[in-house]
Amino acid sequence: MEITTRDCNDVKVVCFKGRIVYDTEDIVKKETEKLIKGTIKNLVFNFAELTYINSSGLGLLINILKQVRAAKGDVKLSNLRPELMELFKITSLNSVFDISADEDTAVAKFVKK
Amino acid sequence: MIELENQLYLEFPSKMEYVDFVSSKVIASINSIAQEVHSQNMLDEPSPNQDITAFGFGMNLSIDEALKNAIIHGNKNLSEKKVVVSYYISKEKLEIVVRDQGPGFDHKDFQFKSDLDAESGRGLLLIKNFMDEVIFNDSGNEIKMVKYTGKRKSREDF
Numbered sequence: 001m002e003i004t005t006r007d008c009n010d011v012k013v014v015c016f017k018g019r020i021v022y023d024t025e026d027i028v029k030k031e032t033e034k035l036i037k038g039t040i041k042n043l044v045f046n047f048a049e050l051t052y053i054n055s056s057g058l059g060l061l062i063n064i065l066k067q068v069r070a071a072k073g074d075v076k077l078s079n080l081r082p083e084l085m086e087l088f089k090i091t092s093l094n095s096v097f098d099i100s101a102d103e104d105t106a107v108a109k110f111v112k113k
Numbered sequence: 114m115i116e117l118e119n120q121l122y123l124e125f126p127s128k129m130e131y132v133d134f135v136s137s138k139v140i141a142s143i144n145s146i147a148q149e150v151h152s153q154n155m156l157d158e159p160s161p162n163q164d165i166t167a168f169g170f171g172m173n174l175s176i177d178e179a180l181k182n183a184i185i186h187g188n189k190n191l192s193e194k195k196v197v198v199s200y201y202i203s204k205e206k207l208e209i210v211v212r213d214q215g216p217g218f219d220h221k222d223f224q225f226k227s228d229l230d231a232e233s234g235r236g237l238l239l240i241k242n243f244m245d246e247v248i249f250n251d252s253g254n255e256i257k258m259v260k261y262t263g264k265r266k267s268r269e270d271f
Binding site for chain 1: 130133169171174178181229230231232233234235236238239242
């Protein structure tokens with residue numbers, strides 16, 4: 001699991017590469033804790049290279065979303081692979097998360113506000 | 114022609130750090146057996162219509178979720194308790210059975226959590242979506258997940 005970030009004006013784009021499983025959840029937790037403490041709290045999670053996530057990983061994402069919102073920020077998702085998008089639909093989490101097809105669209109949603 | 118029929122039985126201690134390894138191994142084992150039998154049959158009598166489909170994301174996820182439920186809810190994370198996973202694969206179907214050493218649960222009245230933003234409780238929901246049949250034993254400490262190869266959905270990853 002690799003997580004890289006880059007700033008795009010007032011939005012931080014967070015790229016996930018690999019699989020979110022039990023063994024990699026800690027990496028995700030640590031990286032997002034740093035983000036929540038940072039100045040930019042408008043986050044776009046780019047999942048283009050996230051190949052696997054299970055129900056625990058989905059729970060972790062919800063936990064992160066709640067923390068970021070509590071810190072007056074928000075998380076938007078982009079570039080989900082078809083099988084991941086299906087998970088979000090099955091669990092109705094596509095109504096909890098703002099999901100965009102591509103990164104630019106997700107970033108633009110923050111700018112418009 | 115060799116008829117595809119194979120079984121595997123694997124037992125491991127209730128530790129979450131084993132889940133990813135075991136589910137990946139089970140999938141790899143199923144796919145390699147299916148592939149080997151298919152290759153041999155193609156050598157014997159080539160037939161372009163005998164397509165072989167690899168089990169992928171949905172199957173991996175279902176096994177992952179079943180193992181996790183067995184460890185956390187069944188065996189209550191007690192590593193001295195074992196989880197047993199076995200599979201049976203034939204031309205028609207793939208059956209995966211996961212059993213724990215816990216008391217089971219009331220699977221007949223199981224309610225999926227309605228809270229959209231709950232942080233857990235989605236494992237079984239995902240399994241039911243990806244598998245054709247999900248059957249529990251009476252006490253509820255054993256889950257059988259069935260995928261029919263014939264009426265496989267058009268999804269490529271299945």
